[in-house]
Amino acid sequence: MSDKELSLEEILAAGQDEQSAVSSDYQSGFAAVIGRPNVGKSTIMNEMLGQKLSITSPKPQTTRHRIHGIHTTDSHQIIFVDTPGMHLGGQKSINTYMNRTANSAFADVDVVLFVVEAGRWTKEDQAVAKKLQHLELPVIVLVNKVDKFKDKQELFPFIQQLSEEVKMDALIPVSAYKKIGLSDIEAEVLKYLPKQPPIFADDYITDRSTRFLAAEIIREKLMRTLGEEVPYGSTVEIERFEFDEEEGRWLINALILVERAGQKQIVIGKKGELIKKMGTQARKDLIHLLDARVHLELWVKVKENWSDDARALASLGYDDNHSR
Numbered sequence: 001m002s003d004k005e006l007s008l009e010e011i012l013a014a015g016q017d018e019q020s021a022v023s024s025d026y027q028s029g030f031a032a033v034i035g036r037p038n039v040g041k042s043t044i045m046n047e048m049l050g051q052k053l054s055i056t057s058p059k060p061q062t063t064r065h066r067i068h069g070i071h072t073t074d075s076h077q078i079i080f081v082d083t084p085g086m087h088l089g090g091q092k093s094i095n096t097y098m099n100r101t102a103n104s105a106f107a108d109v110d111v112v113l114f115v116v117e118a119g120r121w122t123k124e125d126q127a128v129a130k131k132l133q134h135l136e137l138p139v140i141v142l143v144n145k146v147d148k149f150k151d152k153q154e155l156f157p158f159i160q161q162l163s164e165e166v167k168m169d170a171l172i173p174v175s176a177y178k179k180i181g182l183s184d185i186e187a188e189v190l191k192y193l194p195k196q197p198p199i200f201a202d203d204y205i206t207d208r209s210t211r212f213l214a215a216e217i218i219r220e221k222l223m224r225t226l227g228e229e230v231p232y233g234s235t236v237e238i239e240r241f242e243f244d245e246e247e248g249r250w251l252i253n254a255l256i257l258v259e260r261a262g263q264k265q266i267v268i269g270k271k272g273e274l275i276k277k278m279g280t281q282a283r284k285d286l287i288h289l290l291d292a293r294v295h296l297e298l299w300v301k302v303k304e305n306w307s308d309d310a311r312a313l314a315s316l317g318y319d320d321n322h323s324r
């Protein structure tokens, strides 16, 4: 990848200006959110963030974490991070996921939120629990979907079983649907966050970031679809990013820039099947990011030495003065 890539440090630097103004009691840090698919991780996070927004890290393939959301208040900032592969659900086997997470995903986080589903303990949950045993990190178990149990007493045997199976520091019954337990999660997480200034600027989630993240989502699909075949030097430029009020949907046109004609065919795939696949996956994530319908057009264009092109760089956010 190009060394002009916007680094995580540069993104973080955006938060530096804010830091002088905050109190010395300010707390900030990272909470990893893990759990098998479908337990309600996204729903809990969206409720905690108060908005349906999930952002990914600037470099999905090279940073350890996907940033799921940033919750900033006057006294603290919790950065919820997802472990790699978590959202691939059924597409990735639990083993692959666990192998990857075992190596690096928990580095640098302050606390782990292990989400399970009330009344349902599966082999996948067990595999996650087993991995957690070897971590030197505080673990808070979130038993989600407790609304499914009218009589809370029915939950006791399950909670008893959990306390035997999982090495935990706290257990919180939660219903993301009914907004039960959300403030308890926040209070419990705060016990483990260091006193330090906010890591991200509190306005980090802006239009500009959204546009930038849209490009990142598409680039992520490019990398995931093509794997090691991803053409060196390819990148994504957002040409159009506007909301169509009448249709009630976002219109997004994105160019995948490659440096040679031969690479264009690799990206498009046989009968266009690869670009179609990437488009479908990217659209799904964009709908989630923007919380609205999305019309996405993806084009592949050969642009020799795109990395020297000022406009391309500006649109990618590599230029401080770029227009939004």
Ligand SMILES: Nc1nc2c(ncn2[C@@H]2O[C@H](COP(=O)(O)OP(=O)(O)OP(=O)(O)O)[C@@H](O)[C@H]2O)c(=O)[nH]1
Pocket: 035, 036, 037, 038, 039, 040, 041, 042, 043, 044, 086, 087, 089, 144, 145, 146, 147, 148, 174, 175, 176, 177, 178
């Ligand atoms: N009854 C009930 N259902 C819930 C609750 N929270 C989430 N769900 C449902 O559980 C399903 C899975 O929720 P998600 O938030 O997508 O789960 P996830 O763990 O992020 O799933 P992956 O993205 O596959 O890892 C959805 O159908 C939600 O509507 C809850 O508090 N109560």
